[in-house]
Amino acid sequence: MHKYRILILLFSTLFIFNASNALAKVYIDILSPSSTYFPIVIPKFKKAEGLPDKNNLAEKMSRVITDDLKFTGFFRILDPKAVDSALLDGVTKNKIKWDVLSIIGAEAIVTGRIRIKAQDQITVELRLFDSLQGKFITGKKYGGKTEDYRRIAHKFSNEIFGRLTGEISSFNTKIAFEKKIRSNKDLFLTDYDGANEKKITAYNSLTLSPAWSPDGINIAFTSYKGGNPDLYVKNIFNGNTRKISSKQGINITPAWSPDGDKIALTLSLNNGNSEIYLITVKDRKLERITNNWATDVSPTWSPDSQKIAFVSSRSGNPHIYTLDLKTRKIKRLTYTGKYNTTPSWSPDGKIIAYTGLKNSYNIYIVSTDGLQRNQLTSNQGNNEDPSWSPDSNFLAFSSDRTGQKEIFIMRADGKNQKKITSGRGNKSSPAWSPN
């Protein structure tokens, strides 16, 4: 493991160094709110010789990348039909008719060529060009299983976003959530855009509150499968499941520490008064970190591991507080409203998202000093349980605006709210995976 990490570190450093020399141009400044939409065109990908493209993967892959970029809100996607004539001869630099592209005003173009090697094997060449200068920016050739075509497209979306903005993105991530079917709840996984939904627990019970380990391999959750609401950790790759905490009372709301060694959770033990604890994943050593007569619940870690934000009703109503793990100092963060719960600390450390009540339940964000507050959803049903994407650009949440609870994603400024789940059953408690 360590060997690999060092290798990756070494070569990604090389890569970044190389990139910063040759490709330093930032096309889109995502920190400048006044920046205009970046016009880009993503024509339907070409098919190289090989087996026939029966499932129309060429079109589907260009659609995945189009949807990824569109959702960020930084791009204006130009009509791909307008550039058909520019790509008649091919997708590489010397084959593209650059004069056609300059007429339609695209600043960048993404081209792709897919080869169906076998029924279950594809190779895909993807390229990004600066179309004003006719300049090659980046290209990748991917080989993989046909069923992973969306994952390949998302990988190149990350590449495009990185080259144009200089920032990381999270197009190749998953969202875990609860789904209620009859009186049972189980956990499901979906790609961030709602594709590839998959059931990951089948306990015939109530299974709640998925939380990702920082390496994306394990999910912690609460399940009533043994009778009591106990805390478990499941490896989503090999299915191994361990019971982590089964104290009397509730064992709920897990949140993994950034180094993956501990889980913050809520226990009520034998008196019903819920407090926040830390438990070591390896040997299950418990440490209590709150001590108050009121209800304390729903911890979330600051990415530097120094603080925990949580919900407490110590002022009479539930509000968001932060706790400094070293000094044990507790600070109240929200003063507006009478019901503020489910805090989620952004991976960049700057903001805490939470659920607040004003007429209905809505998603809010507050700066970690409590000074700036913003409401992200309004007038559209009840919106709860925000969870950040690892690049801190997006939030997942649940909303009942369509009649039943579904999982939505949106930009961190509340724009582009988009439903990603469908079908029977209320869905809730989304948890966005790490990158």
Add this chain to the structure above:
Amino acid sequence: MKRYLMPGVTIIFLSILLLTVSCASNKGAKQSETIATEDIQITGDQLDEEVLVESKIPTTGFIDASAMESELASIFTDISFDYDSFALKPETKAILDKISETLLNKTALQIMVEGHCDDRGTNEYNLALGQRRAESAKRYLVQLGVSPERIFTISYGEEKPLSTDQNEEAWTENRRDHFMIR
């Protein structure tokens, strides 16, 4: 999803070297069009299941007291709570007084107190609130002399509503302690 990266590391390494070399040799020359190659190897998310430890909480053998065809059904009735509160109301204390008399007479009976909430608000907070509602009833019964070993508690938060309607009547009905006996 670091695991996905592992098998591809060597190939990424090679391709980055390639890119580096090609860029170096082309420095100052025309933009090169070297494509980095990357293999995607993905192990499927699996549904295999291995339960390693079983819970010791005795949740088996309890039956719904209110559904019984005996006088017990009229004794173990739900008690209700105010919004976001786990305080016992005067009228629910009368119900608990009767329950404690029954438990002190029938010393073999054990009970499970289930704390429930209406579905407004977030489930996480409601799970904590439901536990406090169950413990409120337990504490009162213990004060009246019932042994704490005979009373178990569990919170279901907003997960098991009696009514899924969205009105004051339904919410009131759902904010309750429910009793199971064995």
